[in-house]
Amino acid sequence: MLSPCYALIQKARCYPYIRNAKNSYKEIEILxxxxxxxxxRDFLRGAGASAAGLAVLGSAGLLMKNTVFAKQAAPAKPAExxxxxxxxxxxAMETAYKEYLKGYG
Amino acid sequence: MFVSFSGGIEHWATxxxxxxxxxxxxxxxxxDKKIRSAIVNELMAWYTQFxxxxxxxxxxxxPKVAVGSTLCHVSAxxxxxVAKVSTSSKAxxxxxxxxxGDVAKKTVQMxxxxxxxxxFAATHKPNPxxxxxxxxxxxxxxxxxxxxxxxxxxxxxxxxxKKSEAHEGLF
Numbered sequence: 724m725l726s727p728c729y730a731l732i733q734k735a736r737c738y739p740y741i742r743n744a745k746n747s748y749k750e751i752e753i754l755x756x757x758x759x760x761x762x763x764r765d766f767l768r769g770a771g772a773s774a775a776g777l778a779v780l781g782s783a784g785l786l787m788k789n790t791v792f793a794k795q796a797a798p799a800k801p802a803e804x805x806x807x808x809x810x811x812x813x814x815a816m817e818t819a820y821k822e823y824l825k826g827y828g
Numbered sequence: 829m830f831v832s833f834s835g836g837i838e839h840w841a842t843x844x845x846x847x848x849x850x851x852x853x854x855x856x857x858x859x860d861k862k863i864r865s866a867i868v869n870e871l872m873a874w875y876t877q878f879x880x881x882x883x884x885x886x887x888x889x890x891p892k893v894a895v896g897s898t899l900c901h902v903s904a905x906x907x908x909x910v911a912k913v914s915t916s917s918k919a920x921x922x923x924x925x926x927x928x929g930d931v932a933k934k935t936v937q938m939x940x941x942x943x944x945x946x947x948f949a950a951t952h953k954p955n956p957x958x959x960x961x962x963x964x965x966x967x968x969x970x971x972x973x974x975x976x977x978x979x980x981x982x983x984x985x986x987x988x989x990k991k992s993e994a995h996e997g998l999f
Contacts, residue, residue: 807857809943812936816883819846819932823925 836900844900846928847875850935858942866950867938872898872975873952874934880907881926883933890923896955896977903927955979 830852832838833845851868858864879892880903895906904915904924913919942948955977965972979985989995 804859805856807939807943809940810936812933812940815936816929816933817885820883820885820925820929823846823928824921 836904841901841904842899844875844898844903844927846924846931847871847898850931853935854939857939863942863948866948867942869975870938870948870950870952871931871935873950873954875931876955876977877952878930878934880930881923883926883929884922885926886922888919888922890919890926897980898976902980 830845830849833843833848836842836845850871854864854867854871858867875898876896877894879894881890882892884890891907891911893907893910895903897903897906904920907923908915908917908920911919911923938948954975957977957979958975961978962973990999
């Protein structure tokens with residue numbers, strides 16, 4: 724299966740493909756198809772497997788959980804690209820530390 | 829997504845991997861360019877001055893060292909030589925794990941503060957020597973750019989390996 728993160732990157736790449744209309748309908752469909760199959764669980768699993776630094780993961784996982792998916796349905800405020808829900812700094816610290824020691828460092 | 833930033837990108841020891849995903853997350857949540865820039869600059873400057881690792885759940889009583897740079901090479905090298913441990917040691921891994929925790933905590937604290945107020949005020953700045961150097965060398969030869977402490981690599985502490993007796997004949 725495609726990495727969830729890679730799929731998200733692909734999704735972003737879809738737009739220029741469509742805008743330029745240089746690619747076949749089939750190709751665009753493939754790109755979309757790959758992205759739509761990414762579930763929230765898939766994404767978090769992928770993030771968990773990739774968090775190298777931050778706590779990288781710690782914060783990445785926590786923040787993404789509260790932004791990309793959990794709040795996706797709600798319209799973002801003008802000052803935010805993705806809606807941010809306040810996190811517990813100590814929990815983020817603990818998570819980041821543990822993720823690092825899992826072997827990503 | 830961030831796995832290869834480990835060890836400053838697959839142990840090339842460039843940017844500290846603990847900084848990469850926080851910067852990405854800040855960029856993904858803070859739309860205002862000035863505020864986003866202020867938060868990222870605060871994180872970078874704070875990193876150079878903070879005595880890592882504050883978070884030491886393993887209880888190893890590791891030395892806390894402000895390394896003066898966001899570069900993995902400088903950060904890890906400086907700390908390991910102060911602690912007198914190998915960069916492949918468990919102590920060093922604990923140090924970088926604790927550092928990752930410290931950076932995550934700082935990032936969340938900054939984003940929470942921004943969320944509460946809608947703005948952000950930085951409290952850390954690059955080393956003052958940077959402004960002194962850049963005043964001339966942005967537009968005059970030898971040209972350069974950056975916010976890291978110039979003197980860490982270009983000051984009197986520079987080690988010339990070719991002049992080291994221990995390395996005689998290697999080059």
